[in-house]
Amino acid sequence: MLNLSRWKVILVILSVVFGVLFTLPNLLPEATRAQLPGFMPKKTLNLGLDLQGGSSLLYEVDLVALRAERLTNLIEDVRKTLTDEQVPFADLGQVNGAIVVRITDPAQFDKAQRVLRENIGGTTPSGARDVAVTTADGGRIRIALVEQAFEAAASSAVDQSIEVIRRRIDQLGTREPNIVRQGRNRISIQAAGESDPEKLKSIVGQTAKLTFQMVDESVPLQDAANGRIPPGSELLPSEDGLTPVLLVRKRAEVTGEMLVTAQAVFDSQTNRPAVSFRMNGQGARRFAAITSQNIGKRFAIVLDKRVISAPVIQGVIPSGNGQITGNFTTESAEELAVLLRAGALPAQLKVEEQKTVGAELGADAVKAGQLSTAVGFVAILLFMLVAYGFLFGGISIIALIINGLLIIATMSMTQATLTLPGIAGLILTLAVAVDANVLIYERMRDELRAGRSVLASMDAGFSRAMSTIIDANVTTILAALIMFQFGAGPVKGFAWTLSIGVVTSVFSAVLVTQVLLAWWFRATRPKTLPIV
Structure with a gap:
């Protein structure tokens, strides 16, 4: 105890500074956080769906x-x-x-x-x-x-759908959406803070498959509407404002996969909302070839089997840049641009379940979590003070507070999502943390009763209890990792909080306690320990 390593003291000081700095933004109003210096962290805890409200959707890949x-x-x-x-x-x-x-x-x-x-x-x-x-x-x-x-392609389609959905929701500004696969072909989406499920559905559920197909003018449109559709063509609903349907070739000459980017703009001639796009090298070459071979013919721009517009090709378009015009509003043009940038879904999605969690319900859950955490902390505080006195009990409480700071700081820094089950994991972590202190203190008592000196008893308390502490926490973190790997939603939130808590609790209960007791021992040189 007297020969306390300098690196231990430095590590404890740095961890306390880290805990305070990254926990502080959670206690400050948003306006105050915005005025903090650039080097100060500004990230706060990312609350899950059950704590801040939001939307939950369950999709099935068709x-x-x-x-x-x-x-x-x-x-x-x-x-x-x-x-x-x-x-x-x-x-x-x-x-x-x-x-x-x-x-x-x-x-x-x-x-x-x-x-x-x-x-x-x-x-x-x-x-x-x-x-x-x-x-x-x-x-x-x-x-x-x-x-x-x-079956392999279907499984790949589900995985691709998850990535496309994630990109689309990210562009909405929703932080940390929880998007996981369920079973063979289902996708669960939890978007915390997104209170409008219909907006979420309009972005997530639209296939957004963009194709450029030649208009088939080999038969009159009226004949095609009456069933005389040539082989290799199809009749699609049209939203160009000219005809209700349009006959187009089935084969897509250019597809949305060749798009590099898409932006909502205003058409320079009509000043109406439109969507500009740019093709990659392959798309530009194919676009140039198609336009050069079909000057004077109509080229249909098709989105999810609906013709948005069908302009006449006036000349060769070699650059791969173009513009989609139609009956757009500013909002719908921006929505289409988001969909095209994120990419098309490889398959259609069907809504199986839809739920909305109100912000009021989330606020109630936060209050309940705060209350339960406070009650748990006070119960632990009273137990440690009664069982081990104000000195040793107080030191364990200081270590417990540092442990709590480290957990919140780590979750704020990594932007891990805190859920209601995660709060349960936090409360469990508090109990696990003092369990290590109990093992150390009881070992000290046993050594003192056996007649060993104060210094030898303190050293033995830490050294001999360490193997038991490690065994107990390794099994806990293994269980947490298994839950995180195979669980979903709330189970993952619980497992993640518990995993962080196990690491920080061992650090605080052992290292922080050891440094504080060493400082006390050096300052007072006691003849007995106030723990027996």
């Missing part, structure tokens, strides 16, 4: 629609491949969840099989094909999705 879209794309790929290879075919369509096409020239049947196997579909990470091309009766070829490959 795998049925994803499969249907894959099959539709396969049909167009088969049509283009056979046409490019000049293989005559007929009766191309879906049959029992697969694509079937009849080759009308038997002499080219083998060639058709070969080119379809080489050009249709893609490969899985293992190198296997994701579609199976087989022979069917009557000169037909069957193209089917490989189920294992589709």
Whole structure:
């Protein structure tokens, strides 16, 4: 105890300074925090949905629609491949969840099989094909999705959806949204502080799949509306204000994946809200090629199977820069720009559950958490003072206060989300922290009763209780890590707070207590310990 290492003293002082600096912003009004010097931390605790209110949504990725879209794309790929290879075919369509096409020239049947196997579909990470091309009766070829490959693609679609949703919500300014996967194809979203679930749904749930498709003018629009739709084309609702529907080619010439950025602007000619965009290198090249080959023809800008506008191509657009005009308001133009910047969802989402937590309910939860923490702290304080006296009990309480500062400071610095279960973890941490002090103090008592000196008893209290303290806290942090890994939402909040608390409690209960007792011992040189 007398030979206390200098590094221990420095570490304790630095930890106290860290705890005070990063906890202080939580006690100051926002206006005061804004006036703090630049080197001072300004981050506060990030309260979860249950503490500050917000919106909770549960989405399901529509795998049925994803499969249907894959099959539709396969049909167009088969049509283009056979046409490019000049293989005559007929009766191309879906049959029992697969694509079937009849080759009308038997002499080219083998060639058709070969080119379809080489050009249709893609490969899985293992190198296997994701579609199976087989022979069917009557000169037909069957193209089917490989189920294992589709399941892998579906799982990837869920993961991609989570990342797209996260980017979209981040652009709304919502801090630390809790977005986790549930089961095979569900996504849970908790956006604390976002009180308008409809706004959240409009941003999150829209697929935002942008495509540029040529308008099909081979048949009159009225004939197409009456059912005479040419193969390879589709009739889509139009929002350009000219016609209610528009016939467009199914094949997308340019897609939204090629966008680099999108911004809400005002059209220089009409002064109406619009969205400007810029393509990457590949998109710019394809945009230039399409516009050069189709001057005088209409080019439909399609968002989620709705035609936003269909301007006439007046000339070559080599730069890949363009502008989307339509019946936009300032807000809807900004919303579309956010969606395009974040990227399109790989599959449609269906709302399974929607909940809103009011700010008043969150405030009540905060008050309840504060009260329970205060009650727990006072109970621990009284116990330690009664059991170990004002000196040793008081030192353990000082260590406990430093522990609390370190927990709040660490969570503020890392912007970890504090939830109501997290407050429960904080209260549990307080009890675990004094448990280490109890082990140390009881060991000191045992050594004094065995006739050892004051200094030897204090040294033994720390050294011999240390293995028990480490064992107890290692098992606790392992349990917390397991909960954090496999839990979701509130369970993770509890586990994270508990994990931080375990580390800080061992530090404060052992190192802080040791430094304070060493200073007391050097100052007073007691003959007995006021602990027996």
